[in-house]
Amino acid sequence: MHADTMPSPALPLLDVRNLCVSFPSGGRLIPIVENVSFTLAEQEILGLVGESGSGKSVTAMALMGLIDSPGVVITGSALFRGQELVGLPQKQLRRLRGRQIAMIFQDPMTAFTPVYTIGWQIDEQIRAHEKLSRKQARARTVQLLGEMGVPDPARTADRYPHQLSGGLRQRAMIAMALSCNPALLIADEPTTALDVTVQAQILDLIRNLRTSHGSSVLLITHDMGVVAETCDATLVLYSGRVAETGPTADVFARPGHPYTTALLASIPPLYGARPDRLPAIAGAPPAPLHRPAGCAFGPRCQFVHTPCLAAPPPALFAVGPSQAAACVLPAEGTPLPPRLTEGAVVTAPVSSQPPAQFSSPEAQS
Amino acid sequence: MITALLRRLGQTVFVLFGISALVFMVFFATPGADPTARIAGRNASPQTMEKVRKEYGFDRPLPVQYATMMKKLFITQDLASYVDRGELVVPEIARAAPVTVSLVCGAAVIWVVVSIAMGTVAAALKGTWIDRSLMMLGLVGISMPVFWLGQVTNLVTQSRYHDTWLFSWVPGLGYVPLTENPWGWFKALVIPWVVLAVMFIGIYSRVLRADLVALSGEDFMRTARAKGLSPTRVLLRHGLRTSLVTFVSLFGLDFAQLVGGGALLTEVVFGLPGVGRLTYQALTNLDLPLIMATVMYSAVFVVLANAVVDSVYLLLDPRVRDAR
Numbered sequence: 001m002h003a004d005t006m007p008s009p010a011l012p013l014l015d016v017r018n019l020c021v022s023f024p025s026g027g028r029l030i031p032i033v034e035n036v037s038f039t040l041a042e043q044e045i046l047g048l049v050g051e052s053g054s055g056k057s058v059t060a061m062a063l064m065g066l067i068d069s070p071g072v073v074i075t076g077s078a079l080f081r082g083q084e085l086v087g088l089p090q091k092q093l094r095r096l097r098g099r100q101i102a103m104i105f106q107d108p109m110t111a112f113t114p115v116y117t118i119g120w121q122i123d124e125q126i127r128a129h130e131k132l133s134r135k136q137a138r139a140r141t142v143q144l145l146g147e148m149g150v151p152d153p154a155r156t157a158d159r160y161p162h163q164l165s166g167g168l169r170q171r172a173m174i175a176m177a178l179s180c181n182p183a184l185l186i187a188d189e190p191t192t193a194l195d196v197t198v199q200a201q202i203l204d205l206i207r208n209l210r211t212s213h214g215s216s217v218l219l220i221t222h223d224m225g226v227v228a229e230t231c232d233a234t235l236v237l238y239s240g241r242v243a244e245t246g247p248t249a250d251v252f253a254r255p256g257h258p259y260t261t262a263l264l265a266s267i268p269p270l271y272g273a274r275p276d277r278l279p280a281i282a283g284a285p286p287a288p289l290h291r292p293a294g295c296a297f298g299p300r301c302q303f304v305h306t307p308c309l310a311a312p313p314p315a316l317f318a319v320g321p322s323q324a325a326a327c328v329l330p331a332e333g334t335p336l337p338p339r340l341t342e343g344a345v346v347t348a349p350v351s352s353q354p355p356a357q358f359s360s361p362e363a364q365s
Numbered sequence: 366m367i368t369a370l371l372r373r374l375g376q377t378v379f380v381l382f383g384i385s386a387l388v389f390m391v392f393f394a395t396p397g398a399d400p401t402a403r404i405a406g407r408n409a410s411p412q413t414m415e416k417v418r419k420e421y422g423f424d425r426p427l428p429v430q431y432a433t434m435m436k437k438l439f440i441t442q443d444l445a446s447y448v449d450r451g452e453l454v455v456p457e458i459a460r461a462a463p464v465t466v467s468l469v470c471g472a473a474v475i476w477v478v479v480s481i482a483m484g485t486v487a488a489a490l491k492g493t494w495i496d497r498s499l500m501m502l503g504l505v506g507i508s509m510p511v512f513w514l515g516q517v518t519n520l521v522t523q524s525r526y527h528d529t530w531l532f533s534w535v536p537g538l539g540y541v542p543l544t545e546n547p548w549g550w551f552k553a554l555v556i557p558w559v560v561l562a563v564m565f566i567g568i569y570s571r572v573l574r575a576d577l578v579a580l581s582g583e584d585f586m587r588t589a590r591a592k593g594l595s596p597t598r599v600l601l602r603h604g605l606r607t608s609l610v611t612f613v614s615l616f617g618l619d620f621a622q623l624v625g626g627g628a629l630l631t632e633v634v635f636g637l638p639g640v641g642r643l644t645y646q647a648l649t650n651l652d653l654p655l656i657m658a659t660v661m662y663s664a665v666f667v668v669l670a671n672a673v674v675d676s677v678y679l680l681l682d683p684r685v686r687d688a689r
Contacts, residue, residue, distance in 0.1 A: 066590055070492065090596075098593030105591075110584040113603045114684060115610070124602075125592040160683040176592070 013216050014040040015079040021062045024071035030288045032058050033240045043210040045217040047231030051285055055240040056220045060186045065093040099129040102177035106189040108169035112161035119157025122176045129180045144175040167198035178213055186218045203230050224267055236260050239285050239296035246323025256325030259297045377672040384664040389431050392657050403653045406447050444654045454658045464540050465639035469623040471554055476562035484573030489600055506567030515560045515634035538636035557635045576608040610682045617674025625663030
């Protein structure tokens with residue numbers, strides 16, 4: 001809040017407090033994102049996880065000031081290096097966009113303008129923010145493409161988007177995002193449209209950005225595996241609200257929210273016998289209009305009981321040194337058991353005996 | 366890219382051959398109708414009939430007749446109208462073509478410039494009253510028939526208000542060749558240009574606006590905004606440039622059919638001796654050689670213009686360049 005007076009090392013790069021985004025629909029405001037708060041330190045990678053429609057992308061778009069549907073209401077605060085992004089005039093936002101905060105998108109197939117070469121589009125971004133000649137910009141473009149592992153960068157720069165493979169296009173997209181050395185890179189499902197080997201390469205690339213370019217990354221994904229591999233911290237969104245937040249290792253070892261637990265249980269186990277069917281979360285997330293009064297996950301949660309249904313949704317409760325979950329269980333003194341050692345806990349009754357669901361007699365062969 | 370262009374040229378030649386054969390068949394090989402009598406005109410003497418039959422080879426097989434006709438059209442260019450006392454048809458078209466081309470090119474410049482401006486401004490100010498009134502204007506333009514609008518402007522500029530300072534410069538109806546008097550050419554054509562362009566401005570601006578609005582939801586437009594570009598640059602360099610692909614293909618079709626004689630109504634209303642008016646006269650007189658020639662001329666223009674548009678398309682859209 002009083003960030004401008006603080007010394008800069010203590011200042012997180014991005015400090016989001018109670019961000020709410022509401023879209024008008026049928027004469028009412030429908031909250032799509034509600035009270036999302038998080039901080040992102042310099043050179044940190046934060047994973048924003050959630051199902052489709054949980055508000056991940058809307059959060060990112062709100063930070064970038066890219067939501068321009070009429071009547072949208074954005075409240076709360078997002079301090080980027082002490083500068084308030086919410087309500088910042090478009091003109092100033094534009095100076096930040098692409099230069100300080102860059103974004104890469106899910107589908108590299110459609111994210112480039114089809115009628116210009118890749119190089120032209122990267123040059124354009126460089127020249128929009130820095131006074132460089134065409135030649136200098138192109139030199140930087142070629143160098144960036146090379147750094148991103150694009151083979152024969154000078155020739156690739158002269159190719160049109162449709163002439164490149166998905167992986168190459170995503171590399172070019174990242175090169176474009178990094179062209180002005182942004183402090184923050186928002187990656188909106190950067191690997192979803194790519195096949196698995198290319199996915200791993202792109203994730204490697206993103207992981208290395210903090211050392212090679214000193215960038216922080218806000219990684220939006222629905223893939224828990226990607227989060228585990230890549231992110232320092234994790235923020236789990238459910239139906240537009242924060243379900244759980246904390247360091248990735250802690251969240252994965254001791255999830256504090258039943259939703260996180262269920263998400264983790266739906267990953268196929270690497271060791272031990274293969275389950276016939278992966279556990280799934282029954283039901284579907286509520287539409288923003290029909291969100292229940294209490295915990296939004298309540299209707300699908302197996303631990304649901306009366307306090308969950310009461311009007312204000314549960315507040316974040318600290319379950320670890322820097323981990324918090326929006327669940328009443330830890331507050332009631334019955335936290336979920338730690339994961340990993342016992343395997344999945346999906347069908348376990350509240351914190352009682354370790355379930356033996358997937359542990360067949362002899363685990364490893 | 367060169368091979369793509371060459372292939373397009375080959376296709377053009379092939380299509381032209383097909384059209385010429387088809388037009389020939391329709392006019393001269395329709396069963397039950399004697400082309401000799403039609404060319405010679407009503408109440409022609411037996412001597413004339415005989416002369417026509419000899420000249421066009423109607424007593425010989427069809428392929429020979431076709432070859433004779435094409436020779437008379439394109440090589441010797443001595444196809445003559447019997448209805449119009451032996452007036453040579455090809456030079457007649459050659460005289461009329463510059464008038465039509467002048468009319469259509471001028472109108473095209475106006476409608477392209479104005480509709481791009483209108484469509485872009487409307488898309489940029491989507492939902493405001495400016496957008497709504499521009500699109501309403503476009504609709505009004507589309508709804509006004511060109512012959513009515515032409516007559517009304519004639520009424521206003523030629524008679525009713527001709528003596529006021531506003532319209533005293535307007536010359537009488539008719540055409541002034543560009544080579545004789547450029548300023549006179551411009552003055553004679555500027556009103557027909559605007560009248561012809563009005564409907565196309567309406568159509569094109571509405572199509573362009575719809576296209577731009579649809580494009581604004583595309584991923585690459587979001588990328589362009591995320592790059593920190595100004596809204597103007599995003600709209601013009603990314604949106605409009607991509608929309609031009611649609612715009613050009615639409616333009617090619619309309620331009621070609623207008624040059625091919627589709628501006629008939631405008632030419633008749635403003636007394637411009639163009640190809641459209643020539644076709645109109647040929648049809649009212651049942652002047653078969655002239656109809657044949659104007660139809661061929663129009664077909665050639667439509668096909669050529671389409672070839673040009675496709676080439677421009679190759680320049681505009683790199684995706685097409687590779688696919689061919």
